[in-house]
Amino acid sequence: MRNDIAAAVDAALAEVAAASSAASLAGLSGSVVGKKSPLGQLKSKLGSIGDIDERKALGQALNDAMRAVEAAIATKRAECESAELEAQMASEGVDLTERIAPSRRGRTHLVTQATQRLEDVFVGLGFQVAEGPEVESDFYNFEALNMPKSHPARSMWDTLFVESAEPGSVVLRTHTSPVQIRVMQEWPPPIYAVMPGRVFRRDTPDATHMPVFHQIEGLVIDRNITFRDLAGTIEAFTKAFFGADFTSRLRPSYFPFTEPSAEFDIRRANGSWIELGGCGMVHPNVLRAGGLDPEEWSGFAFGFGIDRMAKERHSIDDIREMYTNDLRFLRQFS
Numbered sequence: 321m322r323n324d325i326a327a328a329v330d331a332a333l334a335e336v337a338a339a340s341s342a343a344s345l346a347g348l349s350g351s352v353v354g355k356k357s358p359l360g361q362l363k364s365k366l367g368s369i370g371d372i373d374e375r376k377a378l379g380q381a382l383n384d385a386m387r388a389v390e391a392a393i394a395t396k397r398a399e400c401e402s403a404e405l406e407a408q409m410a411s412e413g414v415d416l417t418e419r420i421a422p423s424r425r426g427r428t429h430l431v432t433q434a435t436q437r438l439e440d441v442f443v444g445l446g447f448q449v450a451e452g453p454e455v456e457s458d459f460y461n462f463e464a465l466n467m468p469k470s471h472p473a474r475s476m477w478d479t480l481f482v483e484s485a486e487p488g489s490v491v492l493r494t495h496t497s498p499v500q501i502r503v504m505q506e507w508p509p510p511i512y513a514v515m516p517g518r519v520f521r522r523d524t525p526d527a528t529h530m531p532v533f534h535q536i537e538g539l540v541i542d543r544n545i546t547f548r549d550l551a552g553t554i555e556a557f558t559k560a561f562f563g564a565d566f567t568s569r570l571r572p573s574y575f576p577f578t579e580p581s582a583e584f585d586i587r588r589a590n591g592s593w594i595e596l597g598g599c600g601m602v603h604p605n606v607l608r609a610g611g612l613d614p615e616e617w618s619g620f621a622f623g624f625g626i627d628r629m630a631k632e633r634h635s636i637d638d639i640r641e642m643y644t645n646d647l648r649f650l651r652q653f654s
């Protein structure tokens with residue numbers, strides 16, 4: 321009988337090993353350890369064994385054999401169930417991961433990059449950043465800047481007017497200089513501020529002009545400020561923004577809101593000069609319009625063209641290239 325038990329166990333384990341699904345293993349349980357299985361039939365023959373000790377020992381051996389087969393079924397069933405679950409998840413799962421190819425990623429525009437860099441350089445020199453409105457009143461754009469109505473210097477800027485109840489009283493700001501007045505009215509001196517922003521003029525587009533472009537205004541108000549402070553700040557700025565081997569110059573000029581006034585040029589690699597901005601000592605009338613006493617406070621101001629700075633920094637031939645939105649051009653500047 322012991323041989324029969326061993327043979328039945330071997331046959332049952334072989335059937336378990338050959339089963340390939342959890343469902344077939346569930347059915348197998350009855351046929352290998354049930355009453356009608358070979359092992360079950362051997363059990364029913366136990367009663368015919370006369371020797372009681374032998375009967376007990378064989379009963380024990382049969383129970384052990386059945387438990388071993390049941391354990392093999394349970395182990396194999398767990399393996400099949402987990403393999404079936406994995407296969408089901410792989411076939412029904414939805415892949416939610418998304419990949420954006422590096423070449424499709426956006427980047428900041430050249431003029432935005434230049435503005436951020438300019439702000440960084442001036443913040444490094446101790447300046448604060450301010451902003452003003454793009455739609456401006458005649459008062460801030462001209463009058464408070466020492467250009468009363470019909471002042472001939474107003475024609476220095478080809479102005480775009482906004483329709484309003486009082487014609488001519490609302491403009492698209494032609495420069496960032498009106499923000500000087502707003503800052504003087506709001507911030508107590510001393511003032512060290514830069515004000516970047518978009519400006520508008522009825523200029524015909526060409527290699528160095530756009531009708532919509534960007535400026536960064538600078539304003540310093542303190543006690544005993546002189547032209548040397550202005551020249552020193554512009555020199556420090558040029559080296560920080562363009563590099564140590566860049567040359568700049570100040571040329572005498574005229575602006576109604578500064579006295580004396582100058583124009584700021586830098587020299588390009590080919591030896592020619594390009595005008596980047598205007599500057600000068602803040603006119604006493606402008607200090608008064610900003611609510612400051614010219615006897616106590618003095619200062620300097622400047623206004624640079626940001627688009628031209630970006631153009632020169634990256635050696636771009638034509639300023640219009642930056643606005644045609646040709647991705648092959650824009651992608652060169654990460």
Ligand code: FA5
Pocket residue numbers: 494495496497521523528529530531533534535575578581595596597598599600621622623624625626627628
């Ligand atoms: C002004 O706008 C004065 N507000 C600057 C200023 C501020 C002087 C403070 C004194 C004190 P101007 O019109 O020159 O000045 O313009 C300044 C700079 O803006 C120019 O040097 C140039 O770099 C840039 N710019 C002028 N017009 C255009 C344009 N159409 N397209 C691109 N950049 C321009």
